[in-house]
Amino acid sequence: MSSFEITGPCRMSGEITPQGAKNEALQVICATLLTSEEVIIDNVPDILDVNNLIALLRKMGVEVRYLGPNRYSFRAADVDIHYMQTDDFRSRASSLRGSIMIMGPLLARYGMAYFPKPGGDKIGRRRLDTHFFGFTELGARFEFNSDEIFYTVHAEELKGTYMLLDEASVTGTANIIMAAVLTPGVTTIYNAACEPYIQQLCKMLSAMGARINGIGSNLLTITGVDKLKGCSHRILPDMIEIGSFIGMAAITKSEITVKDAAPSELGIIPMAFSRMGINFEIRGDDIYIPSQEEYEIDTFIDGSIMTIADAPWPGLTPDLLSVFLVVATQAKGSVLIHQKMFESRLFFVDKLIDMGASIILCDPHRATVIGHNHKTSLRGCVMTSPDIRAGVALLIAALSAKGKSVIHNIEQIDRGYQNIDTRLNQLGASIRRI
Numbered sequence: 322m323s324s325f326e327i328t329g330p331c332r333m334s335g336e337i338t339p340q341g342a343k344n345e346a347l348q349v350i351c352a353t354l355l356t357s358e359e360v361i362i363d364n365v366p367d368i369l370d371v372n373n374l375i376a377l378l379r380k381m382g383v384e385v386r387y388l389g390p391n392r393y394s395f396r397a398a399d400v401d402i403h404y405m406q407t408d409d410f411r412s413r414a415s416s417l418r419g420s421i422m423i424m425g426p427l428l429a430r431y432g433m434a435y436f437p438k439p440g441g442d443k444i445g446r447r448r449l450d451t452h453f454f455g456f457t458e459l460g461a462r463f464e465f466n467s468d469e470i471f472y473t474v475h476a477e478e479l480k481g482t483y484m485l486l487d488e489a490s491v492t493g494t495a496n497i498i499m500a501a502v503l504t505p506g507v508t509t510i511y512n513a514a515c516e517p518y519i520q521q522l523c524k525m526l527s528a529m530g531a532r533i534n535g536i537g538s539n540l541l542t543i544t545g546v547d548k549l550k551g552c553s554h555r556i557l558p559d560m561i562e563i564g565s566f567i568g569m570a571a572i573t574k575s576e577i578t579v580k581d582a583a584p585s586e587l588g589i590i591p592m593a594f595s596r597m598g599i600n601f602e603i604r605g606d607d608i609y610i611p612s613q614e615e616y617e618i619d620t621f622i623d624g625s626i627m628t629i630a631d632a633p634w635p636g637l638t639p640d641l642l643s644v645f646l647v648v649a650t651q652a653k654g655s656v657l658i659h660q661k662m663f664e665s666r667l668f669f670v671d672k673l674i675d676m677g678a679s680i681i682l683c684d685p686h687r688a689t690v691i692g693h694n695h696k697t698s699l700r701g702c703v704m705t706s707p708d709i710r711a712g713v714a715l716l717i718a719a720l721s722a723k724g725k726s727v728i729h730n731i732e733q734i735d736r737g738y739q740n741i742d743t744r745l746n747q748l749g750a751s752i753r754r755i
């Protein structure tokens with residue numbers, strides 16, 4: 322297990338380019354299983370979760386070629402579906418959550434798919450019901466072995482249908498879309514998730530010959546086709562990484578330009594940072610964040626304390642709330658952070674309290690943060706990264722803190738952030754991998 326040693330406070334400056342989006346990469350790499358032709362994907366982030374998924378596809382028989390930095394070719398001409406019943410498959414597939422999205426393509430193309438308990442962050446209950454609801458609506462038979470936690474779906478024949486999802490699950494929607502594009506007839510998915518990851522997946526599938534209407538909305542109509550062809554696809558910059566950099570710049574009073582950030586794809590994220598009092602300028606495709614001595618959190622119109630809460634897209638992504646929470650610790654004013662989706666994602670605030678932050682954890686979903694307005698700095702601390710986003714939030718806290726901090730279990734951070742230590746050190750941070 323590796324750790325980061327951070328010596329703060331670090332005031333940084335310069336330009337940083339975000340990696341390709343982790344959650345989009347996981348979807349579009351799974352989608353390569355839908356065709357026997359070559360698919361080329363650009364801007365693939367070099368992170369643990371993505372590399373583990375690529376290794377899994379290779380084991381399944383997909384021909385994967387590395388074409389250069391962040392560029393891969395995939396050809397799923399000869400997939401060994403029986404590999405999915407091996408112990409090796411179980412251990413590899415359960416190392417990340419995104420690999421669950423191989424099920425939709427395999428069900429559509431081979432009439433069967435298997436899956437063990439997926440990995441990913443331990444941030445509360447993470448059910449898969451929506452995925453299997455969608456598959457069974459399309460006509461698949463579903464079995465669950467609760468002793469081994471092993472999911473199986475089979476179908477001699479799938480058929481398009483109307484379905485109303487019980488919740489707008491991101492990976493669930495992606496899985497159902499990928500099954501539906503090769504399913505005869507018309508499939509209508511209402512209450513579909515519509516995050517940029519899903520929109521990008523749909524655009525890539527359309528380039529492969531899929532017929533999808535309603536992209537970007539929560540009502541998708543998919544007309545099944547017999548076969549999909551190869552294509553080239555470029556992954557968008559990672560909006561969570563971009564948000565992490567904006568928050569990091571603010572709390573460390575750094576002057577940073579986030580290059581090639583595709584600001585028009587960020588939805589409500591920039592507005593949420595503005596409401597935290599953080600200044601930035603959109604300069605073409607870049608986001609410039611000036612060094613700010615202070616930032617003041619907005620209130621609601623009636624003067625009451627503002628809430629920052631997550632919601633399915635176009636609401637604020639839950640994956641950035643940990644960053645908002647850390648940034649609030651040095652803001653002027655107070656904010657209620659309400660993490661509605663996951664019940665165990667806020668417990669890392671104990672560490673921030675140890676560092677000197679003023680936070681009241683009201684319950685597992687809500688934390689009130691009383692900002693210090695930089696009057697009192699956070700102090701360095703030894704901590705362990707509980708999940709990917711809390712890990713980055715703690716890293717940001719440590720960069721702003723006075724003294725030495727150590728963050729253990731940084732594999733959680735490496736899961737989703739490409740060479741984060743090297744890239745931040747180039748901006749003037751002091752992070753040592755130990």
Ligand SMILES: CC(=O)N[C@H]1[C@@H](OP(=O)(O)OP(=O)(O)OC[C@H]2O[C@@H](n3ccc(=O)[nH]c3=O)[C@H](O)[C@@H]2O)O[C@H](CO)[C@@H](O)[C@@H]1O
Nearest residue numbers: 344418419446447488489490491492493633639640662663
């Ligand atoms: C690999 C991947 O892409 N992971 C992302 C994906 O996970 P994932 O697809 O696993 O998450 P889901 O969208 O299925 O659901 C996340 C949680 O939110 C709850 N929920 C979901 C939809 C809804 O309308 N209401 C609601 O409360 C679910 O019950 C669940 O507890 O989406 C999450 C929610 O954006 C992100 O945190 C994860 O980073």
Ligand SMILES: C=C(OP(=O)(O)O)C(=O)O
Nearest residue numbers: 418419441442640709710
């Ligand atoms: C929760 C996340 O990832 P995963 O779904 O892969 O656990 C995340 O990216 O914040």
